[in-house]
Amino acid sequence: MAAAIDTEIQPSYVDVDRQVQRALAPGGLKYWLWVLFCAFLTALGGAFWTNQIYNSFDITGYGQPTMWAVYITNFVFWVGIAHSGTLISAILFLFRVRWRTAIFRLAETMTVFAVATAGLFPLIHLGRVWFFYWLVPYPNERSLQPDFRSPLVWDLFAISTYLTISVLFLFTGLIPDIANARDKAVGWRRTFYSILSFGWQGTDRQWRNFATVYLLLAGFATPLVLSVHSVVSWDFAMTQLPGWHSTIFAPYFVAGAIFSGCALVLTLAIPARRLMKIEGLITIWHLDNLSKVVLLTSVIMTYSYATESFMVWYTQDPIEMATFQQRYYGPQGYMFWMMITCNCAIPLLLFIPRVRTNTVWLFIISIFVNIGMWLERFVIFVGSLSTNADPSQWKFYVPRLTEVIITIGSFGWFLMNFSLFAKFLPIVSMTEMKEGISWLKQAVREVYPYRKAA
Amino acid sequence: MSAEVALVSTFANDEDCVRGIEALHGAHAHDFRAFTPFPSEKVIEASQEARGQGHSPVRWFVLLGAITGFLTAVAVTIGTSLEWNLNTGGRPVVSIPPYVPIMFELMILFGGVSGVIGFFLLSRLPAFESETGYRSHFGSDKFGLVVRCQENEAQKFETLLRDAGAEEVQREAA
Numbered sequence: 001m002a003a004a005i006d007t008e009i010q011p012s013y014v015d016v017d018r019q020v021q022r023a024l025a026p027g028g029l030k031y032w033l034w035v036l037f038c039a040f041l042t043a044l045g046g047a048f049w050t051n052q053i054y055n056s057f058d059i060t061g062y063g064q065p066t067m068w069a070v071y072i073t074n075f076v077f078w079v080g081i082a083h084s085g086t087l088i089s090a091i092l093f094l095f096r097v098r099w100r101t102a103i104f105r106l107a108e109t110m111t112v113f114a115v116a117t118a119g120l121f122p123l124i125h126l127g128r129v130w131f132f133y134w135l136v137p138y139p140n141e142r143s144l145q146p147d148f149r150s151p152l153v154w155d156l157f158a159i160s161t162y163l164t165i166s167v168l169f170l171f172t173g174l175i176p177d178i179a180n181a182r183d184k185a186v187g188w189r190r191t192f193y194s195i196l197s198f199g200w201q202g203t204d205r206q207w208r209n210f211a212t213v214y215l216l217l218a219g220f221a222t223p224l225v226l227s228v229h230s231v232v233s234w235d236f237a238m239t240q241l242p243g244w245h246s247t248i249f250a251p252y253f254v255a256g257a258i259f260s261g262c263a264l265v266l267t268l269a270i271p272a273r274r275l276m277k278i279e280g281l282i283t284i285w286h287l288d289n290l291s292k293v294v295l296l297t298s299v300i301m302t303y304s305y306a307t308e309s310f311m312v313w314y315t316q317d318p319i320e321m322a323t324f325q326q327r328y329y330g331p332q333g334y335m336f337w338m339m340i341t342c343n344c345a346i347p348l349l350l351f352i353p354r355v356r357t358n359t360v361w362l363f364i365i366s367i368f369v370n371i372g373m374w375l376e377r378f379v380i381f382v383g384s385l386s387t388n389a390d391p392s393q394w395k396f397y398v399p400r401l402t403e404v405i406i407t408i409g410s411f412g413w414f415l416m417n418f419s420l421f422a423k424f425l426p427i428v429s430m431t432e433m434k435e436g437i438s439w440l441k442q443a444v445r446e447v448y449p450y451r452k453a454a
Numbered sequence: 455m456s457a458e459v460a461l462v463s464t465f466a467n468d469e470d471c472v473r474g475i476e477a478l479h480g481a482h483a484h485d486f487r488a489f490t491p492f493p494s495e496k497v498i499e500a501s502q503e504a505r506g507q508g509h510s511p512v513r514w515f516v517l518l519g520a521i522t523g524f525l526t527a528v529a530v531t532i533g534t535s536l537e538w539n540l541n542t543g544g545r546p547v548v549s550i551p552p553y554v555p556i557m558f559e560l561m562i563l564f565g566g567v568s569g570v571i572g573f574f575l576l577s578r579l580p581a582f583e584s585e586t587g588y589r590s591h592f593g594s595d596k597f598g599l600v601v602r603c604q605e606n607e608a609q610k611f612e613t614l615l616r617d618a619g620a621e622e623v624q625r626e627a628a
Contacts, residue, residue: 435494
């Protein structure tokens with residue numbers, strides 16, 4: 001009886017392997033043209049950055065009082081994007097949430113490349129980028145005081161740790177899947193997978209250690225993800241600037257990070273599952289669950305925006321009130337209302353089950369959320385700096401071509417890395433999918449006699 | 455003295471594989487290796503029990519790494535603050551609360567890196583030679599159990615493995 005029931009469960013172990021292997025098949029002309037296009041955007045961004053280094057920040061829209069603008073917006077946007085990957089891979093792993101299995105690898109990959117993209121922006125933001133290492137507190141003879149009280153130094157530690165742990169978490173989980181791919185590959189791919197799999201063979205000793213280290217990494221990644229975006233928020237909240245100096249920033253930033261990240265997972269997963277023909281693995285059920293997370297975090301964001309504004313009104317601090325009035329009704333107030341539309345109003349459509357199970361709607365909503373969350377960072381950082389505590393200094397920042405192209409270049413860089421990864425390494429975890437199938441088989445076996453009796 | 459052989463048995467699911475491990479344990483054969491396509495808790499627990507092992511020692515690597523990271527952060531933050539003794543408006547030179555994020559991050563960093571190093575060492579990775587009896591389908595859809603034994607005991611173990619539900623049992627030189 002058990003065998004008969006087992007055969008009814010789809011996909012089978014072999015189906016999982018077959019579908020993931022198919023996604024690893026050599027890319028066609030369209031794939032390489034896409035990668036080339038992304039590489040072109042990256043190169044263009046690189047060229048504009050080189051030009052900026054050569055000609056200084058004079059060619060950008062930067063200037064007093066807005067010395068943190070699009071680059072820091074991009075930094076926080078990309079760090080935030082990264083967080084949902086850790087949420088899906090680590091936090092949902094600890095809670096044994098089954099729907100994560102098909103999408104967590106994609107989300108983790110997104111995390112690693114998003115942090116790698118975010119890490120570029122503090123460098124791009126520097127006028128003399130070759131002195132970036134001055135942020136690293138190391139003993140020196142230049143009378144530089146390593147100031148551990150500075151949130152910027154915390155951020156250096158937080159982001160470096162986050163990137164390292166994310167890479168380790170992704171790579172550790174990949175080893176068994178790469179070994180599986182190695183056993184079926186031929187030619188140079190076999191050599192490539194042999195090197196990356198470190199000779200993994202799935203023995204009970206290896207799995208025993210794997211299960212422990214994976215669990216502990218997940219346990220570490222969970223508080224890490226909360227700490228990293230809290231530290232990022234403190235880059236702002238620790239200052240005295242009106243609009244930034246707020247205790248709500250840490251939880252507000254973490255919720256926003258998960259919101260934007262889950263939306264980008266949707267943006268990536270919807271075309272990826274179709275182009276790579278893995279609809280049988282990443283199903284509508286997975287997208288539906290993910291969109292519920294987007295909906296939940298959207299509601300949390302709405303509450304946070306309301307609380308933030310309420311706190312300003314309740315304190316009746318004239319400087320804070322002036323900043324917020326400019327935020328809502330100033331010359332760049334339209335950005336705030338666009339942000340509210342994208343982050344608070346449009347995601348409410350996800351309350352409708354038909355929208356949550358329609359990939360076109362989900363894709364469109366996820367794009368709006370991405371735009372909204374980018375605007376949120378812009379409104380908070382740039383808007384608050386533009387309208388600081390001294391009205392005589394007020395000046396509204398407008399990005400110039402350099403910032404725009406470098407921002408577009410960062411998307412090219414991210415998508416290029418992601419696309420290359422998805423073609424050469426398993427984008428869906430075969431081992432965890434099989435674990436899920438095994439769990440499902442057992443559940444069916446246990447429930448079947450009761451259902452039959454009923 | 456008879457020669458040593460390896461019996462390579464293939465199972466369709468982890469429950470049969472666990473039965474095989476328990477049968478080997480009952481027959482006092484502990485020189486075995488199980489292969490599974492995913493981290494089957496049942497197989498891991500059965501093999502740990504058969505060998506009388508506790509949880510993986512990887513956790514000690516993680517603990518030691520985390521403690522080292524924490525102490526490193528304590529030393530770096532407090533040490534450098536004392537070295538660059540700068541009086542800023544009478545505030546304490548060593549002010550612990552702002553150092554907590556550094557201590558936390560380094561604790562996680564060192565703990566994670568040390569855990570992964572421990573995983574590689576204890577799993578004997580990188581492995582340059584294939585384990586005896588490894589078959590590629592053990593990484594795909596089958597569960598394997600390879601036991602080393604003397605040739606004169608092979609028939610007994612083969613019967614045990616088949617009774618446990620092995621689909622196939624092959625012999626090869628150990």
